[in-house]
Amino acid sequence: MLRWKTILFFLSSLFPVFFSKNVSLYSVISPTYGVNESVRVKEEEEEACGDPTMYEKFWRQTGNAAELVIPGSQTMSYFSDVTNLCWFLEPKFAAEIRRLHRLVGNAIAGPDRYIIVGTGSSQLFQAALFALSTSPEVFGHGGGGRPLPVVSSVPYYSSYPAATDLLQSGLFRWAGDARSLKEGDKPYIEVVCSPSNPDGLLKTASVSSNSGKVIHDLAYYWPQYTAITSPADHDLMLFTASKCTGHAGMRLGWAIVKNREVAKRMMKFIEVSTIGVSKDSQLRAAKILKTVSDQYELEAAEDFTKLFHFARKTMRDRWQTLRLVIAASDAFSLPVFQPQYCNFMKENTLPFPAFAWLKCEQDIDDCESFLRQKHKILTRGGKHFGADAKHVRISMLDRVETFDMFIERLSAIDL
Numbered sequence: 001m002l003r004w005k006t007i008l009f010f011l012s013s014l015f016p017v018f019f020s021k022n023v024s025l026y027s028v029i030s031p032t033y034g035v036n037e038s039v040r041v042k043e044e045e046e047e048a049c050g051d052p053t054m055y056e057k058f059w060r061q062t063g064n065a066a067e068l069v070i071p072g073s074q075t076m077s078y079f080s081d082v083t084n085l086c087w088f089l090e091p092k093f094a095a096e097i098r099r100l101h102r103l104v105g106n107a108i109a110g111p112d113r114y115i116i117v118g119t120g121s122s123q124l125f126q127a128a129l130f131a132l133s134t135s136p137e138v139f140g141h142g143g144g145g146r147p148l149p150v151v152s153s154v155p156y157y158s159s160y161p162a163a164t165d166l167l168q169s170g171l172f173r174w175a176g177d178a179r180s181l182k183e184g185d186k187p188y189i190e191v192v193c194s195p196s197n198p199d200g201l202l203k204t205a206s207v208s209s210n211s212g213k214v215i216h217d218l219a220y221y222w223p224q225y226t227a228i229t230s231p232a233d234h235d236l237m238l239f240t241a242s243k244c245t246g247h248a249g250m251r252l253g254w255a256i257v258k259n260r261e262v263a264k265r266m267m268k269f270i271e272v273s274t275i276g277v278s279k280d281s282q283l284r285a286a287k288i289l290k291t292v293s294d295q296y297e298l299e300a301a302e303d304f305t306k307l308f309h310f311a312r313k314t315m316r317d318r319w320q321t322l323r324l325v326i327a328a329s330d331a332f333s334l335p336v337f338q339p340q341y342c343n344f345m346k347e348n349t350l351p352f353p354a355f356a357w358l359k360c361e362q363d364i365d366d367c368e369s370f371l372r373q374k375h376k377i378l379t380r381g382g383k384h385f386g387a388d389a390k391h392v393r394i395s396m397l398d399r400v401e402t403f404d405m406f407i408e409r410l411s412a413i414d415l
Contacts, residue, residue, distance in 0.1 A: 050197075050354060052397040055246025058310045066291040068284050075279035085260070086267050088276030089117045096289035097254055100244075101231070103293050104308070104344050106221050108233040113256050114263035117277045118270055121219055121240040121253035125163055128236055128255065129189060131265035132213040133171040138187045149175030152191040153206045155198050155357070155385035157217070158393075160191055177386055178206035185211050193217040195226045198385050198393035199335055200353025202226070219243045224311035226351045227342035235259060243354060245288055245307060246397075250281045308344070315352035318396050321407055322356060331415045333359045356394040362415060367392045377409050 059066065080090045094115050101109040109115070118124035132138070133148045150164045154177045164174040175181065178190050190212055194203040197220060205214050216234040220226065222244055237256045242248035257263040270277065292307045303309040326332050335357055339348045358379070360367035366389045368381035382391030394406070 050395045050397055052242055052246040052248055052354075053399045054314060054397045054403075055307075055311065056399065058307060059246070062291065062305065066288045068287045070280055070283060075283065078276055080276075080279060080282075085114055085263060086116050088271070088279075089115060090279055090282035090286060092286040093117065093282040093289075096286045096293065099293050100289050101256075103296055104223060104228060105231050106223075106228045106344075107218065107237055107239070107256060108231050109256050113258060114260060116255040116257060116263055116266045116270070117282060118253050118255065119274060119277055120242070120251045121217065121238045121255075122159070122163060123270065123274070124238050124253050124255045124266070125160075125191075125215070125217070126166075127266040127269040128215045128238070129164065129169075129172050130269045131262045132189050132215070132236075133169075134265055135213070135262065138213070147171060147173040148187055148189055149173060149181060150189045150191065151175050151178040151181050151207070152193065153178040153203060155196070155382065155387040155391070156191070157193050157197045158380065158384035181207055183207060183209050185209070188212045189215065191215045191217060193219070195220040195351060195353060198355045198380070199357035200225070200337070200351050200355065201335065202351075220354055223308045223342055223344040224315055225353055227340035227349050228344040229340055230343070236262065241285055241288075245292065246311075247285070247288060250285055250288075252277070252281050252285050312345070312349075312352065315354075315396065316350075318403060319350075319352045319356075322396075322410075325407060325411050326358075328411075329413065329415075331361055331364070331413060332410075333361055352396075354395070354397050356396055358392050358394055360390050360392070365389060375409050375413055377406060 078088065080088050084091075084094075094117075097115055098109045098111075101107045116124065116127070118127060129150065138148065147170055150160070150172050152160055156177075161174040161176075164172060172189060175188075181188060181190075188207065188209070188211070190205055190207050192203050192205050192214060194216065195201065196203050200220075205212075214235065216232065216237045218232055218237050219240045220243055221228070221232060221239075225243075235258045238253060239256070240253035241250050242253075255263075255266060257266065295301045295306050303313075323334065326334055337351045339350050341347070342349045358367065360370060364370050366381075368379050368389065371377040371379050371392065377394075379392035379394050382388050382393075385391070385393065396403070398406075
């Protein structure tokens, strides 16, 4: 018993959120729901990650198709390809990235574009801020000696402010809503997340000025979430494995960059901060992306073996269920979407965003507190996204057990 108490004490010091007074050890490891509600509250409050565990079902049914064995003698060097500008980018991973974008048609990723790999798109976001804020054009416009404002239109992704100001850099600072920025000849950086996290709407840059730089966060521009209307061809685009295939734990993202000098500065940021990116993760990601593409190139493959078809059907079913519940109540509302033709799916389709941007109607002023305290529904409040407290973000990507529980509890609300 003493030994177990010592082990629990050690674990509680490392992971205090899992061993708080409100959380029992059994509930944390419960096989029914995987993650205890109290833990989920902490995760939403502290990280708001939107864990894409919905995809577990798909990858379980693929069997060993995406399995990979890495010998102990492999991936030992820092270097992947010394002939490439991004010397820590695994060639197999780069090839599968270009292949997947060519297959889906959601981004131009040809050989004339530079691919920079990062530890998730979070690291790439900071690398992009560094690269753009240190560009010669910025200093030519008088950007030296003061931090550049970084803006995004409301509602913006809740992690942008924290990621921008984490190191209190003298190069850039978070400045809030892009619509509040006065247009002029002063340099700035605008972040465009499209489809938007949290509301799922397609967005374009809000500020029109030749002195600005734009980062396009396209984490959700995949056919399970929205119609693929044309290949994106922006100067700097960010993608992530977590929302494409569901493998958030691999911690991998990639940037597609037009300008060589911008790509070099992004690469330098990652080189200095982490001396590259895990080669093991890249090789696994290459295998996973290859599995996805292979299934679409097999003419006899069933839809349930195709990632984007599986995920799109799951998202469509969940959104239909949620809208039926909302339609039966006067307490809530959701954004209204219009169908568009998807070049990948070859049909008209509505968006099925990864998150529901729910609004509490009537006299409910704090939607997050109302749902959590009175109905045990965990959300992320609108204030984190620059919006009002009547809005909340709800993940649509959780395991089926958690989603069904959410629908059950939402349906039971009677005002």
